[in-house]
Amino acid sequence: MKDFGSDKKNVVQANLDAQKIAFAPIMFQAAKSLRNLGILEYLFQNNKATINTIATELNLSVYGVKVLLEAGLSLEMVYLKDDEFILTKTGYFILRDKMTNINMDFTQDVNYLAINHLEESIVNGKPEGLKELGDWDTVYIGLSELPEKIKKSWFDFDHFYSDYTFPEIMPILFGNKPKSFLDVGGNTGKFSMQCANYDPTVKITILDLPGQAAVARKNIAEAGFEDRISAIDTNLLDNTIPFPKGFDIIWMSQFIDCFSLEEISGLFKRAYDAMTDDASFYILETFWDLQKFQASTYSLHATSLYFTAVANGNSQMFHSEDILAVIEKAGFVVDELHEMIGMSHTLIKCKKK
Known part of the structure; x- marks a missing residue:
């Protein structure tokens, strides 16, 4: 495959990226929750808002909105100015970009539980995560039998x-x-x-x-x-x-x-x-x-x-x-x-x- 990539990051950036990987599954769920619970949509429609305002308008707890938006800061989906949260370009992609949403739903509905079996799959040479979806040798055999939500995400x-x-x-x-x-x-x-x-x-x-x-x-x-x-x-x-x-x-x-x-x-x-x-x-x-x-x-x-x-x-x-x-x-x-x-x-x- 000849050459691909390099290792030119400084230590601080490398460490940050390593932590992003370490916490990736948790932060993925935070991003999905910010999208699904309407928090990103509210920021998009109103330009900026405080935690209390969002919690009141969306009928969510202040605590729940707070932990999600603080995670959103590290995800660079929102930024904070004068105690108000503002949607970033990345946040907009999570909210509105069709490709991003299809990829996220595919990751959540088809892969999220199954990918926990990746190591087994590598060692055994077969798709060990497939058992999270059904009892088939390959996913293709079972496509027509998948639950509707999973099937939709797969075909989308x-x-x-x-x-x-x-x-x-x-x-x-x-x-x-x-x-x-x-x-x-x-x-x-x-x-x-x-x-x-x-x-x-x-x-x-x-x-x-x-x-x-x-x-x-x-x-x-x-x-x-x-x-x-x-x-x-x-x-x-x-x-x-x-x-x-x-x-x-x-x-x-x-x-x-x-x-x-x-x-x-x-x-x-x-x-x-x-x-x-x-x-x-x-x-x-x-x-x-x-x-x-x-x-x-x-x-x-x-x-x-x-x-x-x-x-x-x-x-x-x-x-x-x-x-x-x-x-x-x-x-x-x-x-x-x-x-x-x-x-x-x-x-x-x-x-x-």
Whole structure:
């Protein structure tokens, strides 16, 4: 991975950052409470306020508002001037930024209890935290059975980042007027339906686990696309099951981060075997080394630990060089590479050698 980062902090800053890590789970809950109890919203609407005023207006105890706002000072979500608290830019992001709120809800609802099993997951090589959500081997098997609040936070997180890519990738994907797509790991069918909306003639087949394929069929039927989109139940990890042939494009979106490099190699090999010489293989993924902003890299590194402790125990948000090596090993050449698609994605177009 060559070089990344440095160690140029002074001792005082390093110590402060170490304490932020030491108390991070506690302070996360303080930030969430400031948001959920309406304290940040009140400061936003009224510009500034005292503890007593906030407590009275929100029907909270003075003590409760006091400890949360004092934590908010160290979190730099608020600052204090003349005994009145004022919302900072960071506080505004916690209150209003959609991405931040989706990430926080995903952390709370899906990961907060489960991530306590991270060490076990590393040692045992399986997602030991998943038992906090249900009795499955991977989270994907149980997605359709998750409690509604947890399911909503999971899908909001999953869809938020991919949704931003659709307007940019459609002209690229349909530039050569493909007639058929194989959407591997199509999940709820959202991408396939976007394609059907974009091109009124394209036909699409989704490959996914039975639970996800059933959800996709329901969504497809409700949208009226049964004549152009179908779904096939399959075990994507069974390398003895070939991918169906005859498609102009094989598509994997935010999909390979759900698998180990060895498993990805098997998926790519089956894609290769299913393709004609004229077909294209597209991969849409977030690579932590190709991010424009540090916040994106930080978020991706954190998301990798979700995969370790909750999702499956063996996958992550990859460095681009890891996946490019698997692409080459499978027999593909990279025909096009589009960076910074949407918020943080890279689109890779592969062809057979």
